[in-house]
Amino acid sequence: MTTHPSSLAAFLRSRRERLKPEQVGLASHGRRRTPGLRRAELATLAGLSVEYLERLEQGRDTNPSGAVLTALADALRLSRDEKQHLALLAMRQHSATLLPAPPRVGDDPRPGMRDLLDRLDPTPACLLGPVYDVVAWNAAWETAATPLGVLDTDPPNLVRYHFLHPLAHRTFDDASWASTADEAVGWLRAAEPDWGSDGAFRALIEDVQAVPEFAARWATHVVASRQPASKRIWHPGVGHLNLRLEVLFAGEANHWLQLWLPSDDEAATALGSLLHTRPSPAPHARLAPTTRGVEA
Secondary structure, eight states, X not given: OOOOTHHHHHHHHXXXXXXXXXXXXXXXXXXXXXXXXXXXXXXXXXXXXXXXXXXXXXXXXXXOOHHHHHHHHHHTTOOHHHHHHHHHHHHHHHOGGGSOOOOOTTOOOOTHHHHHHHHHTTSOEEEEOTTOBEEEEOXXXXXXXXXXXXXXXXXXXXXXXXXXXXXXXXXXXXXXXXXXXXXXXXXXXXXXXXXXXXXXXXXHHHHHHTSHHHHHHHTTTOOOOOOOEEEEEEETTTEEEEEEEEEEEOSSTTOEEEEEEESSHHHHHHHHHHHHTSOOOOSSOEEOOOOOOOOO
């Protein structure tokens, strides 16, 4: 699976356009036709010629050296996640054969994951894939997530839920919805070098691209890694819950566990009350139907 040559070029342009001259110690003179740094300014900061930077940003040079990438990363003030993304884009573009092929989006999780989810009960926990399909979950997570509408689609998908399901704006207040949207889009951009050619990945992007809130974020090329996060949600069964969404990688690059943990005593009491009223746990964690992406 390869990354389109324009991916590196688009990422470089997006990082230049978001960087203000004042952030790198430059004075801003006159009106600018485009936001961010001028190409000549970035070239000076990175010690490159304007002509060479232009070739990189237009996708006409696809083999920048490590020294060039390092100079650009420093000049663009890239974060750790962004530096990793830049390096992966460059590798996928020029040396893809050196990187192991990622598993398909629709590959099944290993059987032990289902047993682990059962053993985590009564902590709500689910197993996610690279396009944020919920591929397996335990009984506690099903009890907590069903009233939110997360399980209304088959298979459930957290990105589709967030951007397409009307209940998502009830679950999150405006600020939390926006921050979670930023994270979700950043996750997908970070996954794109590995899974951008996978049919399931492309289908997801096509589904949510029509939503302006997604399209605007997607165009910025912001990337983010999967990190634990604190969320305040509204649950119809118990009201507001302050939760910590813990992240545990499952050993394979395309599956990871998400656990819902209470952030305070009030949330712990409310969550305990909610889960206490649920039916007895099923003998095995639920496994969502497999949906395999179409080969590129």
